[in-house]
Amino acid sequence: MLPINSRYGCSVAKCFLLWSLVPFINAKGDDGESHTKMHNADKPPSESHLDLRDVVFIIQSQRNSFHVRQAEKLRKDLLLQIQALEESPPVIHLLHTLSDNGGDWSILPLLPYLSSQFGKNSSWIMFLEEDTRVKLQKLHQVLRTIDCRKEWFLGKPLHDEESTIIHHYAFSENPTAFKYPDFSAGWALSIPLVNRLASKIEQEPLKSDFTIDLKHEVALYIWEDGKGPRLTAVPELCTLPERSPVAQHCATTVNSHSPQCGQPIKSENLFVAVKTCKKFHSERVPVVKKTWGKQATLLEYYSDYADPSIPTINLGVPNTERGHCGKTFAILRRFLSSAVPKTDWLLIVDDDTLISLPRLQALLSCYESSEAVCLGERYGYGLGQGGYSYITGGGGMVFSREAVVQLLASGCKCYSNDAPDDMVLGMCLNALRVPVTHSPLFHQARPEDYAKEFLAHQTPVSFHKHWNIEPIEVFNKWLKDKNTDGLQKGTKEEL
Missing domain, CATH: 3.90.550 (Spore Coat Polysaccharide Biosynthesis Protein SpsA; Chain A)
Structure with missing residues (x-):
């Protein structure tokens, strides 16, 4: 069995569940x-x-x-x-x-x-x-x-x-x-x-x-x-x-074009929350700042340690090796408070998420912020037995303000600080009967983890993890546009 790399820390690392629950399947033909x-x-x-x-x-x-x-x-x-x-x-x-x-x-x-x-x-x-x-x-x-x-x-x-x-x-x-x-x-x-x-x-x-x-x-x-x-x-x-x-x-x-339904939403209308922790301040945060972080107008880093040189904000939630539910719910509460500018959209990402904000802004032009929208890459748990769907955290979780209002008003909360935040949110949304909305343009893993022909007809919005890759090179190849409107597909293989 392959080891879990330590770089998976400070993100929603459900890989430990997958390795323990699912046996390897091997075949030579077929x-x-x-x-x-x-x-x-x-x-x-x-x-x-x-x-x-x-x-x-x-x-x-x-x-x-x-x-x-x-x-x-x-x-x-x-x-x-x-x-x-x-x-x-x-x-x-x-x-x-x-x-x-x-x-x-x-x-x-x-x-x-x-x-x-x-x-x-x-x-x-x-x-x-x-x-x-x-x-x-x-x-x-x-x-x-x-x-x-x-x-x-x-x-x-x-x-x-x-x-x-x-x-x-x-x-x-x-x-x-x-x-x-x-x-x-x-x-x-x-x-x-x-x-x-x-x-x-x-x-x-x-x-x-x-x-x-x-x-x-x-x-x-x-x-x-x-x-x-x-x-x-x-x-x-x-x-x-x-x-x-x-x-x-x-x-x-x-239709290989990324959906766009009018003018992209303004960057001032998207609040970006980056989850990090002290041990990754010098390793992962600089990657964000050198790549997609420069595209954000409103962005805050949330950590277990307040570092003014970044700066990071300590929400009073201790760091956990996995799950980060306590931190995520603290971010949701802060989003609705007067501590941050009021925006229609919230994006929560890990510190090892790579994302194109212009492409996301174009995509969000298709959605109504007045609706309860929870957007990203959809996973499921126990769907054959009445389970629930959830947006997997590493690829980025996007919430409309209305969705955050309904989530917090419901009284739904973490059963522990290290509970898997994305799965707990999925259970909450399922109880509220708020649909989880899937976009294949968000990716929980690295480009190497997907079939080449699958990615060839996409304009991806995000990838996740720095494991065994050069993250800045991945961003430049897959997510950086030649122009600034997020619609140029110069990194894509033309079929």
């Missing part, structure tokens, strides 16, 4: 099925009669108003294409409307419902993200070539270049062996597979565990240690930009 092999398979006599109404589309929507609008736009576009094709309309559902279970975003708990509703009269469940763009006629042509009476798991494959903490160091002997889907390209399950998985879930309830990288964990569950189907690569499922001249063959594309 290449994904090829599209060529799929087309060479025996084809059913009725394949040419597959109607689009035999496909159920699930848009992986969220409860936040901005994301509801995005999902509705996608649904409307699908219906307009159907009308033009003069086809019978398929079933299109927004995921967040299917039940009151906030954990439905983790997909697996939803499969019994999908099986009961569509397991007899449909052929495919096609999952789409809000930013996925679909050419229905092309998608129809692809699905007609596949025997939907068999178990199929379709998508655009990703793989790890090296074993990574976000995948619990799975397949450490051969990280490239296991393929999992890039959800941005869309992915599909045949109904026979949905029905079998649903029966399995009903007979063997899902374990109460962490949901960290959903696409990898769904693929692992379906693969079932080699007993289930592998991901089949479908070249027509793409993450090329929608208007790319080389996307003619694609049935799906992706």
Whole structure:
């Protein structure tokens, strides 16, 4: 087992939980099925009669108003294409409307419902993200070539270049062996597979565990240690930009631009709180000051020691090796006090978080500060057993003022100073029925911990940890823009 590096101190270090709870998985093979092999398979006599109404589309929507609008736009576009094709309309559902279970975003708990509703009269469940763009006629042509009476798991494959903490160091002997889907390209399950998985879930309830990288964990569950189907690569499922001249063959594309809904919010309307501690004042704080800290108008460093040379503020909460719940709640209280300027937005980060504030300001133009908004990279705990979602702290936690007001008014508090702050906040938000809003642009880990093709169609907002990297170089490569508006994507690989 790999050691926990001491550099993880003074941040929300849930890695110790992951290492203790999740066994290593090792494999030497398991290449994904090829599209060529799929087309060479025996084809059913009725394949040419597959109607689009035999496909159920699930848009992986969220409860936040901005994301509801995005999902509705996608649904409307699908219906307009159907009308033009003069086809019978398929079933299109927004995921967040299917039940009151906030954990439905983790997909697996939803499969019994999908099986009961569509397991007899449909052929495919096609999952789409809000930013996925679909050419229905092309998608129809692809699905007609596949025997939907068999178990199929379709998508655009990703793989790890090296074993990574976000995948619990799975397949450490051969990280490239296991393929999992890039959800941005869309992915599909045949109904026979949905029905079998649903029966399995009903007979063997899902374990109460962490949901960290959903696409990898769904693929692992379906693969079932080699007993289930592998991901089949479908070249027509793409993450090329929608208007790319080389996307003619694609049935799906992706909007690769970072969302912006008007003018970015002003830097004076974003208060930034950096959590640190004395032992990292000379190591991590200088990195913040040399990189993204220069982009902030309102920023304070919170520590267990008041150092006027930085300066840092001692909130009266002793430092803890992990969790930092006491410190985070003290920050929330300070944000609502007269001690700091009044702003609509609060960003809480660790001292080893790397972030682009201009990109964040552009992203926040899409959200209503009058709503209770909690934004970042969403994780889950015990979602198969009625658990809760939370924003993982290392990638940055963004709160609207209204969200902070509701959190503190609820009386929710830490059960100890070293409790995991992000998870406690998730429990509080779950009790308040305030949705946790996910953005894939926030990252709990380093760029090296993510598949290259996954990052290639992103404009990332944040990464986390200084472990085995040069943090200033990482910031300059991934998060520093050539201009000052946060929209230049010069660091990105152009697909």
